[in-house]
Amino acid sequence: xPEFFYADPFPxxxxxxxxxxxxxxxxxxxxxxxxxxLKVEPEGLTFLAEKAMEDIxxxxxxxxxxxxxxxxxxxxxxxxxxxxxxxxxxNAVIAAxxxxxxxQDTGTGIVMAKKGEYVITGGDDAEALSRGxxxxxxxxxxxxxQVVPLTMYDEVNSGSNLPAQxxxxxxxxxxxxxxxxxxxxxxxxxxxxxxxxxALLNPASLExxxxxxxxxxxTAACPPYHIAVVIGGTSAEANLKTVKLASAGYLDHLPxxxxxxxxxxxxxxxxxxxLLAAQKSGIGAQFGGKYLAHDFKVIRLPRHGASCPxxxxxxxxxxxxxxxxxxxDGIYIEKLEYDPSKFLPTIDDVDSNTxxxxxxLNQPMPEILKVLTKYPVKTRVMLSGRLVVARDIAHAKLKExxxxxxxxxxxFKNHPVYYAGPAKTPEGMPSGSFGPTTAGRMDSxxxxxxxxxxxxxxxxxxxxxxVVTDSCKKNGGFYLGSIGGPAALLAKENIKKVxxxxxxxxxxxxxxxxxxENFPAFIVVDDKGNDFFQMLN
Numbered sequence: 001x002p003e004f005f006y007a008d009p010f011p012x013x014x015x016x017x018x019x020x021x022x023x024x025x026x027x028x029x030x031x032x033x034x035x036x037x038l039k040v041e042p043e044g045l046t047f048l049a050e051k052a053m054e055d056i057x058x059x060x061x062x063x064x065x066x067x068x069x070x071x072x073x074x075x076x077x078x079x080x081x082x083x084x085x086x087x088x089x090x091n092a093v094i095a096a097x098x099x100x101x102x103x104q105d106t107g108t109g110i111v112m113a114k115k116g117e118y119v120i121t122g123g124d125d126a127e128a129l130s131r132g133x134x135x136x137x138x139x140x141x142x143x144x145x146q147v148v149p150l151t152m153y154d155e156v157n158s159g160s161n162l163p164a165q166x167x168x169x170x171x172x173x174x175x176x177x178x179x180x181x182x183x184x185x186x187x188x189x190x191x192x193x194x195x196x197x198x199a200l201l202n203p204a205s206l207e208x209x210x211x212x213x214x215x216x217x218x219t220a221a222c223p224p225y226h227i228a229v230v231i232g233g234t235s236a237e238a239n240l241k242t243v244k245l246a247s248a249g250y251l252d253h254l255p256x257x258x259x260x261x262x263x264x265x266x267x268x269x270x271x272x273x274x275l276l277a278a279q280k281s282g283i284g285a286q287f288g289g290k291y292l293a294h295d296f297k298v299i300r301l302p303r304h305g306a307s308c309p310x311x312x313x314x315x316x317x318x319x320x321x322x323x324x325x326x327x328x329d330g331i332y333i334e335k336l337e338y339d340p341s342k343f344l345p346t347i348d349d350v351d352s353n354t355x356x357x358x359x360x361l362n363q364p365m366p367e368i369l370k371v372l373t374k375y376p377v378k379t380r381v382m383l384s385g386r387l388v389v390a391r392d393i394a395h396a397k398l399k400e401x402x403x404x405x406x407x408x409x410x411x412f413k414n415h416p417v418y419y420a421g422p423a424k425t426p427e428g429m430p431s432g433s434f435g436p437t438t439a440g441r442m443d444s445x446x447x448x449x450x451x452x453x454x455x456x457x458x459x460x461x462x463x464x465x466x467v468v469t470d471s472c473k474k475n476g477g478f479y480l481g482s483i484g485g486p487a488a489l490l491a492k493e494n495i496k497k498v499x500x501x502x503x504x505x506x507x508x509x510x511x512x513x514x515x516x517e518n519f520p521a522f523i524v525v526d527d528k529g530n531d532f533f534q535m536l537n
Contacts, residue, residue, distance in 0.1 A: 009263060011255060011264075012253045016506035017323050019334055020334075021331070022330070027044060031405045034498045037140075037174070039118060041519055043128070046135070051130075054098075055322055056181070057142055060318075060337055061336055067224070069089050072086065078290065080284060080289050080378075087489055091485065093344065095258055102318050102485075103433060103435060104420065104434050106137070106433075108183075109130075109181075110361050111165070112245070113169065113177065113179075114169050114180045115170055115171065116172065117172055133161070137160060141433070143162065143186075143421065148160050150269050157507050178324055185437075185438070187314050189216055189221065192213065193310070198305075210277070219286045219484065220484070221316045222484030223316070224294045226248075226297070227312070228312070229274070229311070232300055233301045233309050246299050262302035263301065264301050274298060316484075366377070368416070373527055377522075381480065381521050381523065384516060386513070386515050388417050388511065393444045393503075393506055394509060411513070418436065418514070434450075434490055435461075440464055450471050469534070473528060477527060478525060479520065482519075494517055495515070498512060500511050
């Protein structure tokens with residue numbers, strides 16, 4: 001008979017996180033037999049959740065910003081790599097003023113907590129944490145992105161960004177520890193599960209597999225990425241939970257070798273190989289280059305002999321993760337970087353070697369198209385004039401008009417269409433954070449609209465499918481890629497006026513008109529059938 005064993009499946013080494021004390025309130029100890037119980041008032045959980053979600057909406061980790069700055073100092077970085085990195089650093093500086101969040105998609109609130117057996121709260125912890133998340137979203141200039149179903153097909157915005165995802169685990173001890181995340185739709189959509197077999201578990205097959213899957217990530221989730229790959233898992237959901245924690249840096253201090261107990265471990269050698277492969281892909285920090293990824297985590301888990309799940313996920317340039325803990329000494333939160341300006345170079349020479357084409361959007365659409373057709377894909381353009389903003393729900397409503405034989409509004413023909421949805425506008429500013437959303441979600445609409453002369457120029461982030469390339473070639477259209485990530489920078493420096501144009505009942509999903517000045521973008525798909533991302537293959 002085999003001997004019983006139990007081991008911590010994720011044996012993390014000592015926590016090296018630097019924490020700051022938020023308060024000693026809401027915390028006390030009470031005797032319980034020969035033990036001492038940590039008592040946490042529910043209001044303490046609400047207070048912590050509010051502070052944590054606030055911090056990750058406006059600040060980033062120091063280690064993350066160090067890696068962004070590294071791009072500027074790397075002689076192998078391309079001009080486009082450096083252009084994106086500089087924009088992200090400037091964005092971090094603006095966001096740190098706590099008016100404009102770092103990304104317009106302020107994400108789904110997520111909490112992973114480990115509650116010690118000697119911790120009592122006397123309430124519903126998930127409710128208390130949810131209230132803190134609610135407080136941050138309604139009191140700050142954040143976006144409400146959660147839609148709730150009324151029927152299988154009818155949805156409404158919840159109007160508060162609730163519900164949140166809250167998972168609480170029981171652990172030994174008298175400490176309550178937390179990981180808070182704000183996960184945007186772009187990066188969440190780049191989470192994949194592949195059900196593989198033992199045949200994958202050899203160096204040649206596994207390295208080829210990971211390289212191919214990473215190359216297919218594209219740029220829609222706003223690289224440079226923190227990429228995580230997890231091989232194995234006692235279930236599919238255990239695998240993907242590990243992917244999320246690894247991409248958030250939560251599992252960085254796992255051991256680097258396996259054992260007979262099935263403990264999770266990192267393969268450092270494979271991580272280095274896969275990071276190099278990501279660099280060689282040529283995708284770079286969104287528009288070609290070396291920096292598709294900042295780093296790479298590869299974690300191995302035990303598995304059922306007949307199953308080999310492989311998970312892949314990312315944390316994007318809005319790397320919004322923060323740890324926290326409650327002990328008998330008080331409520332603590334991870335110390336983020338509150339002065340990102342120190343990472344900016346003394347002299348901004350990023351643009352010195354790259355010329356941009358300035359395009360006036362306040363001229364007839366045929367004239368704009370005549371300008372764009374003169375330049376190859378990968379050309380950087382600076383847009384000034386009016387854009388129309390519409391995304392998923394607005395596109396669906398516009399398609400309903402065509403399906404009924406009705407024409408679309410002239411604004412959809414006369415102006416480029418920017419796929420985006422804004423965060424709330426701070427008082428005294430023309431716009432809230434207003435970066436691009438994922439272009440691919442609107443791909444199916446493009447051929448239908450363009451053949452009727454609508455949506456001839458679209459602007460968003462990430463790569464697009466072949467149907468868009470074919471439609472642009474057939475109908476003379478263009479797709480321009482905007483930098484994903486610097487939503488606060490775009491709001492402060494490039495967007496001058498914002499107005500609701502149509503469907504006001506849709507909230508942030510309404511059709512908007514915005515006036516922009518020197519709004520940066522790149523020609524990604526042209527009217528000749530060229531696609532920048534396909535040219536990398």
